[in-house]
Amino acid sequence: MTIDVSTVEFDEVLRTAPARRPDDSRGIFRSFFDRSGMCVAQLDHAIRIVDANVDFYRQFGRTAAEVSGSPFGDLLHPSVREKMGQQLTRLAGGERSRFTDRLVAVRPGGVAFTGELTGLAVHGDAGRVEGVVVLLRPERDDRNSHLLTGRKKVLTEMDARILEGVAAGVSTVQLAASLYLSRGGVEYHVTTLLRKLKVKNRPALVSKAYSMGIFGVGSWPPQVLPDFVK
Numbered sequence: 001m002t003i004d005v006s007t008v009e010f011d012e013v014l015r016t017a018p019a020r021r022p023d024d025s026r027g028i029f030r031s032f033f034d035r036s037g038m039c040v041a042q043l044d045h046a047i048r049i050v051d052a053n054v055d056f057y058r059q060f061g062r063t064a065a066e067v068s069g070s071p072f073g074d075l076l077h078p079s080v081r082e083k084m085g086q087q088l089t090r091l092a093g094g095e096r097s098r099f100t101d102r103l104v105a106v107r108p109g110g111v112a113f114t115g116e117l118t119g120l121a122v123h124g125d126a127g128r129v130e131g132v133v134v135l136l137r138p139e140r141d142d143r144n145s146h147l148l149t150g151r152k153k154v155l156t157e158m159d160a161r162i163l164e165g166v167a168a169g170v171s172t173v174q175l176a177a178s179l180y181l182s183r184g185g186v187e188y189h190v191t192t193l194l195r196k197l198k199v200k201n202r203p204a205l206v207s208k209a210y211s212m213g214i215f216g217v218g219s220w221p222p223q224v225l226p227d228f229v230k
Contacts, residue, residue: 039115039136042122045092047072047085050131059138061107072134077104077112078227079213084117091121094129103136104213112213114139153230154196155214160224162189167206167215167222 039059041052049067057063060075067074072088073081080103090096103117115138121129155163158179165175175186194200197208206222209215215222 039138041072041134043072043088043092043132043134045129045131047088047092047132056136059113059136060105061109061111075105077106077213078225079216080104082216088119088132088134091119091132092129094121097121105136153228155193155224155229157229158189159193159196160229162186163193163205163209163214164222164224166190166193166202167209168220 039053039056041056042050044050048069048071050069052064052067057067060067062075073085076084084101084103087099087101091099098118098120100116100118102114104112104114106112115136117137118135120133120135122131122133123129161179162175165178170178172183172186172190175181176183179186181189190202190205193205197205197212199205199208209224214224214228216225
């Protein structure tokens with residue numbers, strides 16, 4: 001079953017469920033999605049996990065007891081946490097009915113994986129949003145196994161400022177003046193960054209930093225996420 005077909009089927013479930021008692025709606029959720037082969041979770045207005053199916057817990061490598069009542073953002077990679085949280089909050093607030101976006105999540109032990117996430121607002125009898133349902137289709141390869149998690153604080157504060165400057169196209173002279181370093185000092189930090197990220201030049205350094213999730217998504221000028229700074 002593809003995510004498109006399942007999403008259409010789930011839209012039909014959402015249209016019929018509000019006419020039933022709350023316990024019946026929960027039963028519909030459980031029976032449909034435990035057989036769907038998809039990773040699905042229910043979130044409340046505060047974007048906390050209320051319920052999920054077996055495939056969701058298995059994909060994230062966690063038990064119901066570990067994630068029940070926890071913010072959904074705790075399962076996400078720092079590079080997408082803010083953006084995904086904003087989109088889910090808009091759903092819960094009734095500003096939109098659905099969205100689909102790329103997700104980067106983290107399993108225990110810091111193993112990252114990616115997938116496509118669809119968020120859907122669930123409306124009650126009065127038309128108000130009663131909660132949010134998320135559907136995840138994970139990618140079936142490990143192309144993103146190189147992503148860093150917040151546990152790996154690979155940069156010093158100065159490294160982070162230098163990396164941000166390089167990514168923004170700031171010259172060595174400008175960086176030296178703004179950070180109160182000599183030109184040689186800037187070049188020393190750049191060389192250190194090249195060695196840490198195992199690349200040969202500045203363009204590759206910026207590309208590698210983005211690919212590893214060190215920069216926040218959608219921010220300009222580029223900003224190193226605090227999770228990766230010692």
